[in-house]
Amino acid sequence: MSNTPVDIKTVEQAISDFKDPETGRSALRFEQIRDIAISPDGLSMTLALTSWAAPIANDIKGSLEECLRSKFPALANISVSLATHDRPAEQLGEIGLTAKSVIAVGSGKGGVGKSTIAACLAFGLRRQGCKVGLMDADVYGPSVPHLLGVSGRPAATDNKIEPIDANGMPVMSMGFLVPPDEAVVWRGPMLHGAITQFLRDTRWGDLDYLIIDMPPGTGDIALTLSQLIPLTGAVVVCTPQDVALLDAVKAIAMFGKVNIPILGVVENMSGFVCPDCEKRHDIFGSGGARSKAEELQVPFLGEVPINIQIRSEGDQGTLETVFDNPTLAPYLEQVAYSVVRDLARKAAATPPTPSLPVLG
Ligand SMILES: Nc1ncnc2c1ncn2[C@@H]1O[C@H](COP(=O)(O)OP(=O)(O)OP(=O)(O)O)[C@@H](O)[C@H]1O
Numbered sequence: 001m002s003n004t005p006v007d008i009k010t011v012e013q014a015i016s017d018f019k020d021p022e023t024g025r026s027a028l029r030f031e032q033i034r035d036i037a038i039s040p041d042g043l044s045m046t047l048a049l050t051s052w053a054a055p056i057a058n059d060i061k062g063s064l065e066e067c068l069r070s071k072f073p074a075l076a077n078i079s080v081s082l083a084t085h086d087r088p089a090e091q092l093g094e095i096g097l098t099a100k101s102v103i104a105v106g107s108g109k110g111g112v113g114k115s116t117i118a119a120c121l122a123f124g125l126r127r128q129g130c131k132v133g134l135m136d137a138d139v140y141g142p143s144v145p146h147l148l149g150v151s152g153r154p155a156a157t158d159n160k161i162e163p164i165d166a167n168g169m170p171v172m173s174m175g176f177l178v179p180p181d182e183a184v185v186w187r188g189p190m191l192h193g194a195i196t197q198f199l200r201d202t203r204w205g206d207l208d209y210l211i212i213d214m215p216p217g218t219g220d221i222a223l224t225l226s227q228l229i230p231l232t233g234a235v236v237v238c239t240p241q242d243v244a245l246l247d248a249v250k251a252i253a254m255f256g257k258v259n260i261p262i263l264g265v266v267e268n269m270s271g272f273v274c275p276d277c278e279k280r281h282d283i284f285g286s287g288g289a290r291s292k293a294e295e296l297q298v299p300f301l302g303e304v305p306i307n308i309q310i311r312s313e314g315d316q317g318t319l320e321t322v323f324d325n326p327t328l329a330p331y332l333e334q335v336a337y338s339v340v341r342d343l344a345r346k347a348a349a350t351p352p353t354p355s356l357p358v359l360g
């Protein structure tokens with residue numbers, strides 16, 4: 001290969017199969033590879049990625065450089081720089097929601113930290129540069145407004161509900177519509193109606209990810225969601241105890257029944273990292289979710305330690321500040337990263353049928 005002349009044609013040929021992580025289609029064909037420059041001992045180019053792929057952008061850049069190095073070993077200076085590529089989300093299903101990926105965060109039992117993990121997944125993605133919305137599908141016990149410290153009544157304009165803005169992130173929750181101390185008796189059809197309105201009638205804008213915080217327990221909301229839109233998949237949250245793991249197995253089965261793919265499992269309240277000595281204590285045991293995930297052949301997406309700050313910031317409505325804690329941030333960022341990495345792998349394995357015109 002080192003004798004091959006290096007010109008635009010050979011370079012383009014070498015990278016023609018390199019895939020855009022979001023679509024799984026050739027980045028070159030969709031004009032995401034730009035400014036190819038060849039010098040006697042070097043090769044440089046720009047790779048333009050969408051904000052959807054922001055959490056894994058450096059990995060993708062690294063693998064393009066790796067690909068070039070293996071194809072042009074004689075060139076000492078190979079470099080790829082990153083740029084942004086704009087590709088708006090298409091409408092999902094028939095209800096007009098424009099989001100590239102819709103991810104439900106659920107569990108088999110209550111109180112394992114679904115809402116906390118859902119909010120942290122949304123923050124984690126947004127902090128990396130993705131366009132994210134957060135929908136609280138827990139109509140009986142909405143907790144997202146409390147965790148995020150946002151309140152207000154969503155305004156309606158042109159038959160659309162304006163979501164509440166949480167530092168630039170659109171959020172919708174029954175908590176904005178019903179006073180916290182009011183008991184509402186929900187019948188099945190009303191529940192279905194509320195979820196439909198949240199998805200169809202909310203002005204979410206153009207989203208990379210819509211994260212949905214699921215209520216505990218039964219599958220009615222999952223069923224409603226699966227009837228309304230093609231969900232990208234579900235993240236199942238569990239704690240390390242055996243009993244909670246059994247609940248996770250049930251949750252996985254429940255999502256399976258309504259044909260929502262499982263994106264993977266997150267172990268929450270995994271280990272206690274002592275804030276004084278930084279030693280880790282596995283209060284509820286550890287590693288259970290990872291081995292259960294392996295056994296069930298679903299990805300393990302990461303673990304989040306039990307931590308006083310996670311609880312107290314959530315209670316004070318300042319949950320996002322946990323990302324400023326250098327001990328916690330890597331755990332939370334890992335969950336967002338794993339989700340996007342796995343979705344990109346899936347896209348690469350089965351690219352969606354092209355609905356965009358092929359350029360060049
Ligand atoms: N990793 C953690 N460390 C410490 N506290 C946590 C952690 N994760 C969640 N919590 C706390 O546990 C409680 C329950 O969390 P959360 O409301 O997120 O659970 P949930 O599964 O959504 O509950 P529900 O089933 O009622 O919807 C909250 O007080 C939250 O602050």
Ligand SMILES: [Mg+2]
Nearest residue numbers: 114115138143
């Ligand atoms: Mg909850």
